[in-house]
Amino acid sequence: CASICPNVKPFFLCRSFSAFLLFILAGVSCNSVGKKIYVDLNNTVPCVRLLNATHQIGCQSSLSGNVGVLHVLESEENLDWVLDSGPNPPYMVILETPLFTRSIMMKLKNGSSRVAGVAFVVPNSNPAGGFSPHTSCPNENSGVYTEGYDPTLANCKNTVWNPLGSGLSYEDFDFPIFSLKDDNDTEVIRQCYIVHNRPVNGSTPRYPLCAMQLFSHMSAVTNTPTCMRRNDINFSISPEYVCDPLGDSNVWGSSRPLNNTAKGHKMWESVVIAAARLDSRSFFSNVAPGTESAVSGFVTLLAAAHALRNATQEAQPNRTILYAFFQGEAFDYIGSSRMVYDMEKNQFPLDMDNIHSVLEIGQVGLRSDSKLWLHTDPVSRRNLIENLQLVARELNISGEEPNLSQPLPPSSFQRFLLNRPIPGVVLEDHRSEYTNRFYESMFDNREYLNITYPPELTPEEQLEYVTDTAKALTEVATMVGRALYKQAGGEDSQLKNINADSQIVTQMLYSFLVQSNNSWLQQIISPDSIGHLNDRPLNLYVGVYQQASEPTALVHHLLANLTGSVLNITQENCNNQREDEEDKESKHGAAPPNSTERRGFCVRSTSRVFRALSPAFEEHNYTNKAYSTWTESRWKSIRGRIFLVASHELEMLTLGVGIGVLLTSLLLTYFISSKADILFSSAREPTNATY
């Protein structure tokens, strides 16, 4: 019976002979029967498997999905039922936030023979306290602080940056873990559990029980070298990959055009790099709002670039400012390591010798008392600090230096330092450990930064509503803009003309944290990228290597709009602009606000994208510890459903009866057909009749 309709659990249909017959007669009805029995879960997000040079992390189910009896965990003591005393293992454990802790998850991992999987119910508001599934020392093996650089600074010996980090994101679970939105799905689950599974007064619950099945089978195993080898084998036979390198595209632009065709060292060029990261992550793939960890930084940098547009065009400082937005930094600095690699290999319009200094904007959304901390490297500090402090004083921001012996926090700048000692500063809102209590988690969202709007506002009004957070970030952006200008050698008299626009900051925050599909971005995004606009908050999880994901495309176009200028030429001429040779043009169309017909226009800007793929995949060398080796496994199906199961004995009994009935009917058929001559002789003409 199961083989006839593999998606339908046998016991419901084979429970009686008549059901069996009915089922065969109505052979077409597999699906409609399936729908009556199963309730599919709609808003699920899985944890997926990632691999590096030596390990696999994440979660997976068996090929046919893991099935377990539902158990809603009420407290840590309640784990005993799952791991030891419950009579119907394996269990599918339903958890809520306070119980999604390292201690409980590790106990479940240890008892995985009795655990079929875990479903985490996402609360509708952020948990009190903190929650970070990331490690307490992010990117500890890929930054500059190795044993060789300075043994006293390696492995966060000096400062533990993310003390709340539980490291759950880096564990390997051999059962699936899904997150469920707290809505009708979870209501159905709770009801099913209460009605069928909850032990009442210590008695064991009786069949049928409510069960859940989760599918998230992962194709790749062991580590990156293994799965890349399998990719190569598969490639020669049939193109079926098992894993893909993590990566995306970086975005960069400059305060004055750089010849993009001429790669490598440029004589007479000296650049100040202004950097921010573009990505974040969380335990579950595809829910990474990264509000404080990434958005606060790159929105500030975009606003600073905008503030610098006039000043850098009217009174050009003699150094160029290079705006760089790095992707994949959560996974051992994929984007920045690629930029440094390209500079070393003369694949970038500049090389390392062209870099004057680096100013990186880290997490700046949670300042207390207007304080910003200027982090430097104890081994390579120089004059940038003075410039920053000078402009900070004018703005009533206090820019303070932490303890001089403290190393840099995890930052892209470390990848530059790894190459050579360049002066640089990393701006943060924390002195030592992170202020961010939700680092690299799904709760690092706009609620955490108090970006809320009065409820009566329409979406259009929300887009323009300047929140306190937007004001605070505007202030930081003004400071960053002025410091960059000064650092680039600009005149002090221009500084007062450099002011970030709080309207633009608030529009950007709305676009990244509420919805990118709004009237402002619709005008800025070129017609061929309009598909990147969405009605939900942006997901900053880097994903697998692709030309340009949603965040990359948006930042690329925004940078063009905020630093470029509109050319009054026809579309044809715009397309004919010599983009590569002169490196000035970047074309972006746009639509007028409320017309259905999109009218393109031509924008001259220096905003560009370039590959953010780890050099390890360029060189096919996964033993080189210098580069990120993270890959993501492929999968075929990710889904979940709940249904009722009968006891194993009943299943076996039904199957037995079914087989018995089948054999009896086969025997009967055989008997009847072999004796047909006798049985049906009267109804037949004699075969030897002649006429």
Ligand SMILES: *[C@@H]1O[C@H](CO)[C@@H](O)[C@H](O)[C@H]1NC(C)=O
């Ligand atoms: C791979 O990831 C694991 C788990 O986080 C870590 O222990 C290990 O050091 C990493 N290996 C490399 C080569 O980075």
Ligand SMILES: *[C@@H]1O[C@H](CO)[C@@H](O)[C@H](O)[C@H]1NC(C)=O
């Ligand atoms: C893991 O489970 C075994 C029994 O299955 C137990 O003896 C051991 O203490 C557990 N380890 C941890 C770390 O809980």
Ligand SMILES: *[C@@H]1O[C@H](CO)[C@@H](O)[C@H](O)[C@H]1NC(C)=O
């Ligand atoms: C959830 O259930 C309620 C009542 O049962 C219903 O009104 C509502 O539309 C459902 N929501 C969704 C998203 O299905």
Ligand SMILES: *[C@@H]1O[C@H](CO)[C@@H](O)[C@H](O)[C@H]1NC(C)=O
């Ligand atoms: C999921 O969506 C389908 C179709 O929209 C609906 O029939 C089903 O009830 C939903 N599942 C739950 C658990 O709400």
Ligand SMILES: *[C@@H]1O[C@H](CO)[C@@H](O)[C@H](O)[C@H]1NC(C)=O
């Ligand atoms: C850019 O560099 C290329 C190659 O070196 C050169 O041919 C071209 O003339 C340069 N363009 C400008 C505008 O300098």
Ligand SMILES: *[C@@H]1O[C@H](CO)[C@@H](O)[C@H](O)[C@H]1NC(C)=O
């Ligand atoms: C740049 O200059 C133009 C006019 O020259 C002015 O309208 C605009 O507000 C200035 N922008 C900024 C950001 O100062």
Ligand SMILES: *[C@@H]1O[C@H](CO)[C@@H](O)[C@H](O)[C@H]1NC(C)=O
């Ligand atoms: C920039 O100008 C300053 C003086 O205005 C000069 O000292 C410095 O050498 C110049 N730098 C470059 C790269 O030309």
Ligand SMILES: *[C@@H]1O[C@H](CO)[C@@H](O)[C@H](O)[C@H]1NC(C)=O
């Ligand atoms: C958000 O609001 C709460 C309560 O008003 C306040 O305690 C907290 O400091 C605010 N956070 C930010 C980032 O403004």
Ligand SMILES: *[C@@H]1O[C@H](CO)[C@@H](O)[C@H](O)[C@H]1NC(C)=O
């Ligand atoms: C930027 O977008 C605005 C619309 O919001 C438009 O008016 C302006 O011309 C654009 N500027 C550039 C340089 O693309």
Ligand SMILES: *[C@@H]1O[C@H](CO)[C@@H](O)[C@H](O)[C@H]1NC(C)=O
């Ligand atoms: C754009 O150029 C056309 C002719 O080339 C001219 O008629 C028109 O006035 C220009 N528009 C603007 C805004 O400069």
Ligand SMILES: *[C@@H]1O[C@H](CO)[C@@H](O)[C@H](O)[C@H]1NC(C)=O
């Ligand atoms: C666009 O809509 C606004 C208000 O929604 C209106 O004032 C304006 O006239 C409209 N513009 C066009 C070109 O239709």
Ligand SMILES: *[C@@H]1O[C@H](CO)[C@@H](O)[C@H](O)[C@H]1NC(C)=O
């Ligand atoms: C990979 O990189 C390591 C470290 O740089 C080097 O020793 C090794 O020879 C490289 N292997 C290959 C196959 O290039």
